[in-house]
Amino acid sequence: MQRLSDSDAVVAIVGGGPAGLLAAQRLAEAGHRVVVYEAQATVGRKFLVAGHGGFNLTNSEPLPDFATRYALHSVRFHELLGHFSPADLRQWTTDLGIATYVGTSGRVFPTAEYKPAQLLRAWVGRLVELGVEIRTRHRWLGFADATGLRLRNDATGEETTVCPAATVLALGGASWSKTGSDGRWTAALEHIGVQCVPFQPSNCGAEIAWSAFFQQKVKRTPLKNIALTCGSHTVRGELMLTEYGVEGTPVYALTPAIREALGHSTTATLLLNLKPDLTPTALRERLAQRRSGTSWASFLASALRLGPPIPTLLREVGPPILPTEPVALAHLLTHLPLPVSGLRPLEEAISTAGGVAWTEVNEHLMLQRRPGTFVAGEMLDWEAPTGGYLLQGCFSTGAWAAQGVTRWLRSTQQQ
Ligand SMILES: Cc1cc2nc3c(=O)[nH]c(=O)nc-3n(C[C@H](O)[C@H](O)[C@H](O)COP(=O)(O)OP(=O)(O)OC[C@H]3O[C@@H](n4cnc5c(N)ncnc54)[C@H](O)[C@@H]3O)c2cc1C
Structure with missing residues (x-):
């Protein structure tokens, strides 16, 4: 067992x-x-994956509204975001020599000349300058005694136990396991009695049993500028029709509502509004302008810019005989029911709900059952929509846990 002396006061991450x-x-x-222990050969793999589809670091939304994105945990996150705010995250990026900008939707990105790998390289460089030791291919296996951590060097197969003065566990959620976030750590925590809420996919696609004809004809097609509703939640954005169902920002944002609906029934209904910018009256008036002899498909395409694949979609999920009367047709175009049979698998999800239950940590994110061990990032049981809220939540909980460690070490030294 590798016992580190008190003077070392090593904090293990x-x-x-x-x-x-x-x-x-x-x-x-x-x-x-x-000392950072990381199971993979390199750090920050999911951080790099996040960078592939537009590296959305945080959001410019004002703080009170920002905190509401963490739903049930908004009060807690209001405090965490106050400690390490979206502005702090942008300043941190600037300090690493990477400029950021606010996109049209309020999302914050590094400017175009910077690739995600550059940001990660600059960050790791800064950590090394600060004296942080990064031990890759070191897999945490579980706890030993009061403060010990069992680790395996995957390069040599050697197992050791280290006893740091304090530990921050930041093991991630349970999606995209090839990045290292495999969620297998729950067993070690449950072994010491820590309650972990089962993982659920979050920010993922939704499955719809399209007919073979629809799948073949439509494949992957975007529907721009739509609104999607599940229960009492409505989200605007771009919907992607896929062979398995639907995906895209509005679906991702609705995953908690879809999950809840699927908890009560075998199908969750999404209501698709194809013309959210038109008032019901304006839409009805446009529909009333159709001349007899013009087919509905060409009229919808010319008058409302609802060309392919909309007629195919209407035939797929609409009533067997489409209404022609403007009031009924307007209602269908703004409340098109999409029957969702399930969410896509955990592995594909952008993030996960579930993880260490909040009741298991104190106000400093320290495990109640294991003083000196703190928890941060996606491994805690919270979820938030895409839009920069995920990374911001990880950064803010990381900063908060670090503050908790410093306080903890100070208090133990005073005893
Ligand atoms: C496709 C995709 C796109 C995304 N895009 C965005 C985006 O644009 N904006 C945004 O805000 N968020 C985005 N995210 C989400 C964001 O990347 C994650 O929320 C974030 O990386 C989670 O950070 P974390 O530090 O909590 O965990 P992770 O980044 O998952 O890191 C956990 C680390 O722990 C290591 N580990 C696990 N088990 C062990 C063990 N036993 N021993 C040692 N090490 C271990 C893992 O290898 C991993 O490196 C995206 C995610 C995906 C998958």
Whole structure:
């Protein structure tokens, strides 16, 4: 067993994703010796994956509204975001030499000349300058005694136990396991009695049993500028029709509502509004202008820009005989029912709900059952929509856990 002396006062960070690396940086800046243990050959793999489809770091939404994105945990996140805010995240990026800008939807991105790998390289460089030691291919296996961590060096197969002065676990959620976030860590936590809420896919596509004809004809087609409703929640954006169902920002944002609806019934209904910018009256008036002899398909395409694949979609999910009367047709075009039979698998999801239950941590994100061990990032049981809220949540919990470690070490030294 590798026992580190008190003078070493090493803080172990387990998991080299954004939450763990930010905690490492804050702790090193506060003067602690920090060692990061990461199971993969390199750190930040999911951070890089996040960068592929537009690297949305945070959002410019004002703080009170920002916090509501964390739904049930908005009060808690209001405090966490106050400690490491979206503005702090942008400043942190600037300090690494990477400029950011606010996109049209309020999302914050690095400017075009910067690739995600450059940001990660600059960050790791800063950590090394601060003296943070990064041990890759080191898999955490579980706890030992009061403060010990069992680790396996996957390069050599050697197993060791280290006893840091404090630990931050930042092991991620359970999607995209090839990035290292495989969720297998729950067993070690449950072994010491920590309750973990089962993982659920979040920010993922929804399955619809399209007919073979529809699948073949439509394949992947975007529907721009629509509104999608599930229960009492409505989201605007671009919907992507896919062979398995639907995906895109509005579907992702509605995953909690879809999940809840599927908990009560075998099908959740999404209501698609194809013309959210037109008032019902304006839409009815446009529909009333059709001349007899003009087919509905060409009229919808010319008068309302509802060309292919809309007629095919109407035939797929609309009534057997489409209404021709303007009031009824307007209602159908704004309340087109899409029957969802399930969410896409966990592995494909952008993020996961579930993880360490909030009742298991104190106000500093320290495990109640294991003093000196803190938890940060997606491994905690929270979810938020895409739009920069995920990374911001990981950074803010990482910074908060780091602050908790410093307080904890100070209090234990005073005893
Ligand atoms: C396709 C995709 C696109 C995304 N796009 C965005 C976006 O644009 N904006 C946004 O805000 N968010 C985005 N996200 C989400 C964001 O990337 C994650 O929320 C974030 O990376 C989670 O950070 P984390 O530090 O909590 O965990 P992770 O980044 O998952 O890191 C956890 C680390 O722990 C390591 N680990 C796990 N188990 C062990 C173990 N036993 N021992 C040692 N190490 C271990 C893993 O290898 C991993 O490196 C995206 C995610 C995906 C999949």
